[in-house]
Amino acid sequence: MHISKSVNQYQSRTQQKRALAEPAWVRNLLILITLAFLTLFLFLPLAAVFSEALRKGWQVYISAIVNEDALSAMKLTFIAAAIAVPLNLVFGVAAAWAITKFNFTGKSILITLIDLPFAVSPVIAGLIYVLMFGLQGWFGEWLLDHDIKIIFAIPGIVLATIFVTFPFVARELIPLMQAQGKEEEEAGLVLGASGWQIFWRITLPNIKWGLLYGVILTNARAMGEFGAVSVVSGHIRGLTNTMPLHVEILYNEYNYAAAFAVASVLALLALLTLVFKTLIEWQTARANQSAQIQE
Amino acid sequence: MDWQQFWHTVTTPRVVASYRLTFGAALIGAIINAGFGLLTAWVLTRYQFPGKRLIDALVDLPFALPTAVAGIALTAIYSTNGWVGSLLAPYGIKVAFTPLGVVVALTFIGLPFVVRTVQPVLEDLEQEVEEAAASLGASRWQTFRKIISPAIFPALLTGFSLAFARAIGEYGSVIFIAGNMPMKSEITPLLIITKLEQFDYAGATAIAVVMLVISFVLLLTINLLQWWANQRNKNGA
Numbered sequence: 015m016h017i018s019k020s021v022n023q024y025q026s027r028t029q030q031k032r033a034l035a036e037p038a039w040v041r042n043l044l045i046l047i048t049l050a051f052l053t054l055f056l057f058l059p060l061a062a063v064f065s066e067a068l069r070k071g072w073q074v075y076i077s078a079i080v081n082e083d084a085l086s087a088m089k090l091t092f093i094a095a096a097i098a099v100p101l102n103l104v105f106g107v108a109a110a111w112a113i114t115k116f117n118f119t120g121k122s123i124l125i126t127l128i129d130l131p132f133a134v135s136p137v138i139a140g141l142i143y144v145l146m147f148g149l150q151g152w153f154g155e156w157l158l159d160h161d162i163k164i165i166f167a168i169p170g171i172v173l174a175t176i177f178v179t180f181p182f183v184a185r186e187l188i189p190l191m192q193a194q195g196k197e198e199e200e201a202g203l204v205l206g207a208s209g210w211q212i213f214w215r216i217t218l219p220n221i222k223w224g225l226l227y228g229v230i231l232t233n234a235r236a237m238g239e240f241g242a243v244s245v246v247s248g249h250i251r252g253l254t255n256t257m258p259l260h261v262e263i264l265y266n267e268y269n270y271a272a273a274f275a276v277a278s279v280l281a282l283l284a285l286l287t288l289v290f291k292t293l294i295e296w297q298t299a300r301a302n303q304s305a306q307i308q309e
Numbered sequence: 310m311d312w313q314q315f316w317h318t319v320t321t322p323r324v325v326a327s328y329r330l331t332f333g334a335a336l337i338g339a340i341i342n343a344g345f346g347l348l349t350a351w352v353l354t355r356y357q358f359p360g361k362r363l364i365d366a367l368v369d370l371p372f373a374l375p376t377a378v379a380g381i382a383l384t385a386i387y388s389t390n391g392w393v394g395s396l397l398a399p400y401g402i403k404v405a406f407t408p409l410g411v412v413v414a415l416t417f418i419g420l421p422f423v424v425r426t427v428q429p430v431l432e433d434l435e436q437e438v439e440e441a442a443a444s445l446g447a448s449r450w451q452t453f454r455k456i457i458s459p460a461i462f463p464a465l466l467t468g469f470s471l472a473f474a475r476a477i478g479e480y481g482s483v484i485f486i487a488g489n490m491p492m493k494s495e496i497t498p499l500l501i502i503t504k505l506e507q508f509d510y511a512g513a514t515a516i517a518v519v520m521l522v523i524s525f526v527l528l529l530t531i532n533l534l535q536w537w538a539n540q541r542n543k544n545g546a
Contacts, residue, residue: 034436034443035355035449044348045358048345049364051345051349052364055413055420056367056368056370056371056417056420058386059379059383060374060382062382062385062386062391063378066382132474132475133474133478133524134521135477135517136480137480138498138501138521141505141514144510145510145514150508234373237375238376238378240376241478241479257375258376258377259377261375261377261381270385277377277382280377280378281374281378284373284378288370289366291369
């Protein structure tokens with residue numbers, strides 16, 4: 015009696031398992047296909063960057079990176095990111111704050127406008143700046159009279175970088191702040207906190223991980239942008255060349271080892287971005303779990 | 310530029326060939342990503358295997374890796390003396406410097422979109438519904454087709470359209486692997502840049518306008534499809 019009961023239980027459990035999970039061979043096949051696909055499209059390209067960079071040895075690798083043009087390209091890339099990231103951080107927080115905590119007319123237009131840089135080709139984004147600030151552009155003559163250079167100069171590169179990285183912080187924060195609601199801020203208000211106090215003590219601690227996530231994505235895109243920057247830069251060596259543009263120039267000169275060496279620095283930055291991103295995801299998952307336990 | 314000049318600029322055979330390549334390759338890339346992205350999301354949420362967390366983190370690589378780096382890396386692998394290209398060459402398949410190379414690059418840059426939109430939906434799917442289907446005698450395939458796929462379809466469509474939109478505008482990764490032969494493997498964004506380099510600002514703008522209009526219409530269609538899918542899903546439930 016006892017035995018037959020447990021056999022029955024066992025049978026029903028395996029039946030349930032069969033109905034809720036795929037047979038082992040299907041599972042393994044699906045995993046294999048996925049791994050093959052990801053190997054062809056992700057892992058091999060990543061490995062190729064480093065293998066090609068070191069093909070001619072460390073000496074060539076180091077000299078390709080510690081070289082005047084490469085260093086000035088790195089400097090310009092960092093300058094562009096150092097301006098674009100803080101600006102988009104402030105803008106993104108302000109936009110997400112306005113959109114999620116207040117009601118106003120034109121809100122949906124604002125949301126659409128924030129997404130615009132995602133929808134427009136980077137090349138067209140660059141073109142827009144050329145049409146505005148280029149020599150034949152709307153402000154071209156005025157800029158020429160006042161001796162201000164934007165296109166084929168650093169300001170153009172910074173502007174293009176700001177444009178393409180515009181949505182990341184706001185896009186990350188809007189769903190987060192929407193989910194959090196505004197009860198905590200209202201409670202702070204009722205208890206007599208000022209606007210700044212509410213922001214620094216309530217809102218900012220609540221959104222800090224999402225904000226960091228957005229900043230990391232912004233930074234990665236700012237340092238890696240190619241299309242938009244390529245249109246406005248003019249590719250002047252040592253002056254208006256960012257790291258991705260420097261990679262292109264070296265590559266087009268058939269200097270593959272050097273091109274891949276500079277590319278490997280960018281690939282390392284990308285991997286670092288992924289590490290930070292994963293750490294933040296684990297952190298937020300843990301925070302969510304402990305919040306659920308407290309509830 | 311008057312209307313006639315505009316029309317002439319945007320309908321020359323070389324430009325039309327570039328539209329066909331840009332939108333065609335973007336569509337194929339997005340379809341590949343819809344299939345394999347769904348599979349990847351499924352495998353990552355449902356199965357356990359060694360290295361899973363690492364792979365999950367690496368899926369976002371195309372978002373983080375500069376497109377120029379991706380472009381030269383893909384070219385190195387898929388050219389006839391590269392790791393993959395040399396395996397395909399004996400069969401007469403050339404990837405780099407052909408339209409196929411454009412598809413490869415656009416598949417790479419669109420890869421995370423479908424995975425990252427479908428994955429959370431699969432994670433949130435309630436086990437109880439699948440259990441109910443199973444206890445009512447549905448086979449696993451029936452459960453997938455009738456229960457799981459309607460639930461993930463809107464997310465799949467969103468991921469598809471994001472990958473498609475991104476691929477249409479892509480420039481950096483494509484120009485290295487495409488070979489950029491006029492009429493054959495030249496994408497529209499490159500034509501815009503070529504016109505700009507010749508200081509033909511009006512011509513560049515004209516092509517850009519056509520590109521914007523076509524992508525706008527396509528995205529509008531996809532949004533309508535999505536609205537319709539959501540509507541049908543709601544009525545079904």
